[in-house]
Amino acid sequence: MGVTETPLAAPLNVGFDYTRSTGPVLGRFVNALREHRIEGIRGSDGRVHVPPVEYDPVTAEQLTEFVPVATEGTVVSWSWCAAPLDGQPLSRPFAWALVRLDGADTAMLHAVDSGSPQNIHSGQRVRVRWAEDAVGHIRDIAYFLPVDAEDTTPTEPAPPVADREEGAPVSVVITPVHLRYQHSASPEESRYLRGLAEGKLIGQRCPACRKVYIPPRGACPTDGVPTTDEVELADTGIVTTFCIVNVPFLGQRLKPPYVAAYILLDGADIAFLHLVLGCDAKDVKMGMRVRAAWKPRDEWWTSLENISHFEPTGEPDAAYETFAHHL
């Protein structure tokens, strides 16, 4: 069963623009940043928190007294970032630092563009380097610079801005999040996907309950053991249940109405989801016999997309009793 084959793996890149409403406290903070001002908030104990917090970290009291603070401050502690990661405030080496702004009692985490670790120390005086485009976002502070250093050039673009009415304050901040993974298929799934690349439908049997799964699985959901004995399945089967898709959605490839159905291949004990085309949507029935419509061989790869869809064979429908336990 090809146990020596390396499982398949491929890059998986996910991204989403997280869009968050600011509320009154953080809203006031980001709108001030847009005007190159920094505002903190006074806590229950009199400490000025920068960035402002909505509730006191000790008493949980709702806080309301805003306090303007300076755009210069002191490095409380730092670490050196020799190889910046995607999305960080600078793409050249820089220091991460806790900076306590003059007039504040808490420190904020941000970047300091000091050029080298020799040019930064705790107690050092630093000033804000504003971004070229202030949009009402924590990244309007591009980074900090040693107070007497020349301006340097920001390396990162401004974040996206939410639509709002002309003249209205910023009430939403957007943070794009992009993550890169290496996604691995299981050994069992890899066997199945490699079979598809050759036009074969390969299932495996659970050694405990003897059910045939396609795709095969790292663990039978009933018995918790990997499926093993390989079974090559026919590309014919039945529709167990289905739905008619009438609603358009983003990324839809077919024009509604069309049928998405659970297909139970002959010899398999679990159905999988696929399309049923080649007949009018209203003529699809539970128990209908179908056959795979394969794409041309030169388009095959390690994917179930090699089967474009299933279509009716014209044979008599399976009796309900024969598939009722799959529903």
Place this chain on the structure above:
Amino acid sequence: MPDVAIAGFAQAPNVRETPGTTNGVEMLVPIFAEVFEQTGLSKQDIGFWCSGSSDYLAGRAFSFIAAVDAIGAFPPIHESHVEMDAAWALYEAWLKIKMGEVETALVYGFGKSSAGELRRVLALQLDPYVVTPLWPDSVSIAGIQARMGLEAGLWSEKDLAEVAARGTEKDVSELLDTPYFADPLRRHDIAPITDGAAVVILSTVERARDIVEHPAVLTGIEHRVDSPVLGARDLTRSPSTEIAAKALDLDGVDLAELHAPFTHQELILRSALGLGEHVKINPSGGALAANPMFSAGLARIGEAAARIHRGESRKAVAHATSGPALQQNLVAVLEAR
């Protein structure tokens, strides 16, 4: 309320990168089998199942659902999940037994840290308005914390290297000759990136006596959290650990398993827990030897329990952490009774 004990523990090999899936099935199937063989129990004997894992680590939604396959969850089981280290899943299971709902529980955690860029993924656990948008990575934040203690004279770079060298062949002066990775941290100060999984079986003490000769009785378990605002708390201490410890009886502890992914954090924890010289620290190697995300905390509890099972400890403290710079901490006391 019944007393609760740990009756079994197993963990997957801790490796830099497994070829397996991010749903952990390949790591979990063998360790479930191992813990069942060890305890003589089967899945029908388990009253409650609880897991800890993270979709951000897996890069996909509901990744823990696929992991449930490893249980063989049919007929349906009584199951729950936390998006945290599985030490907190153990806390939930402990409550279920305490409340008399079940007699036994199986807790597991898993994570394939190697699938993504771990220290960047961990930026997503920070404040989503004013911190995460800057993408500060976990190593850089720990570096800031370490420097505060260095400059306050609470520890030295040599102290940190000694933590890294303990129980290994490493030489402290050689470690100190290595370059900084994230000044002031060197590579030996930072836990490795590890793929792994762990499983613990809990039960009433009465039931545990049938399973293991020396059950590890969970005589106390507490967890607390500090403010998420990094600049508003004293990073050289762990107030949440201190408060959790105050609610526990740590007198006579002879062994500690501490979940410290950075060398200086072990020193903070030892001080917060008031552990003296006579306490054996991290005989397993701790998170600095292997740091499987979402199971390393559970594994600390399992490692401590396993030493009580073997008669190597009479009373142990186990600790788990979550969040940046030791933000949230769980402390458990285990005793041979």
